[in-house]
Amino acid sequence: MNKKILLGSIVAIFLIGGIIGFNYYQKIFGKAVQKDGAIYIGSNATFIDVKKQLTEFVKHPENFVWLAEKKKFTQPKGGKYTLKEGMSMNDVINLLRSGNQTPIKLSFNNQDTLEKLAGRIAEQIEADSITLLQAMKEPSFLATNNFSEKSALGMYIPNSYEFYWNTSAEKFRDKMLREYNRFWTPSRLEKAKQLNLTKEEVITLASIVQKETAKKVERPIVAGLYLNRLKDNWPLQADPTIIYAIREINGQDFVVKRVLNKDLEINSPYNTYKNTGLPPTLIAMPDISSIDAVLNRQKHNYYYMCASVDKIGFHEFANSLAQHNRNAAKYQQWIHQQGIRR
Template sequence: MYLKRILLIIVFIGLLIGGLFSAMVYRTLFISNTVFSNEQAYVFIPSDADFDEVKQRLQPLLKNPSTFETAAQRKRYTENIRGGKYAISRGMNNNDIINALRSGNIPVRISFNNQETPALLAGRIGSQLEADSLALYGAFSDTDFLKAQGWTPDQALLPYIPNSYEFYWNTSATAFRDRMLAEYTKFWTDARLDKARSQGLSQEQVIALASIVHKETAQADERPRVAAVYLNRLKKGMFLQADPTVIYAIKKETGNFDTLIKRVLYRDLEIDSPFNTYKYPGIPPGPIAMPDISAIDAVLNPENHKYLYFVADTENFGYHKFAETLGQHNRNKEQYVRWLDAQKIRR
């Protein structure tokens, strides 16, 4: 009888301990542990983060950081931390949070356009991905990478077609560059390659010429007309004489790409740079900026006309006046120069 009582007490104690343990496990793993009111919150975990940094980044989102730590240890998350961007939903319990941090790395949508140098592009991308701008610049400018594509440092911007792309936030600098090279290859469809050949241009020349078109006009519907002017000049053996190339040459020589130049002066045309299309014939050795797709397609699908000249239209800002003869162009230009003088735009 006495032994039976002892056994019942032991069983009772065991059940009590088991119940307490189960309650503790349930509380640790399965009770909501979020404190924010939005539907979702996002946390960015660096690739080299340890668990202390994970806790620090999650702490503002959690009701009870200590139960999260206990759960993470039980599920061995502390030994398998992965960098990335993760979504934590309102009402998640620790078990759900840890599962999300293990396998829920979500992509970010990044965009870029009209950067004039690899350094500026690196800064733009570095503000959107984990990779810092120095690592990105090193990847973009890597001479071995460029040589493998048959490109020079002046052509380092070639593979970066402005658009929106999805990347994992913790994508490395070289992985970003290599993905953009793949996107560039994909962009050059057989149809686009055929059109480039019909113009007598290589892919690199198309991008370089498109960058000039892009800088000349922001109006997508005018770009095929501007592109045709330059193609007409090339066919006649004329110099391109594009003001944006002179501006780029000045910026490149000074190293100051923040310079704002609204008016190109005659003395500027003397700058000795292969990018100065007043001084050197043909298409420049590389793009003067990153042309968007509408500018590239404008070079590949130019308007059919005989215009050789154009100048800004002061009666329809954003657009240009076009001319087939130098005489007509000079008359259009006089009107534009008078407007510049009236606005006191000297530089």
């Protein structure tokens, strides 16, 4: 009888030990992640913060904190981390410990001010808009790279870029400067030289072209028209620059649906009706198609353009004032019929 009790006790101990061991094995090496996804770990995140994010992906997120203590993992590394279904908690901790985060695709376009650009970027990386804007406007950075607060927007070429989610505001800005310099290839610089324009002047003209027409097919034509005017020392007479000047006076969120004759008398260096040449800086963020439209402008004899009423969104071009006046009269009549005011 004593032998049977002893044997039973031994078996029970082994069974209990096996169950405990299996449970520990499952906590460490068993399938923990229930679905694919990603977690975003802040630069100052704690293990409790990580545990909260893991709740969406694992049944027992408390095991993360327990195992991290056992593995003497003391500080999560910030970033975006991709989780795969079937990963163990040990895999998760090893991933976070390694710092092997997944890059993100960051994109932006048509941001008319640095403030709006900072807001758009803050939606995609950890840095907040205030910190980003401070980095973008940092006086020493602007001075070193020959930008002003108004011209700095031209440094940001709209596109998609690869970043780590926890990239700092300064590193984001510095990479954008590298991308800007990379964008200006020898070929583009040579084309600008042939036009007798600096790259900053190309971007300024491109910003006007961008605002003048949303139709990419028209942009080389519009660019050619403005370059004809510049060559002959005509004022550009570009309505988008008047709108920019009005918004500078009234606030960037001021909506202008129609440029009035009185607006053409605004005292501003951005008034291209009163001043010849290009305005001091860009008036908006041009995209690559607008920049390349200037560099590859269409050669023609057009000096005038007017919004088309027959093909909405496009323009009627003319090389004589008489033809332009006919186009303009037709457009003004249409405007009045639509009841469009300021």
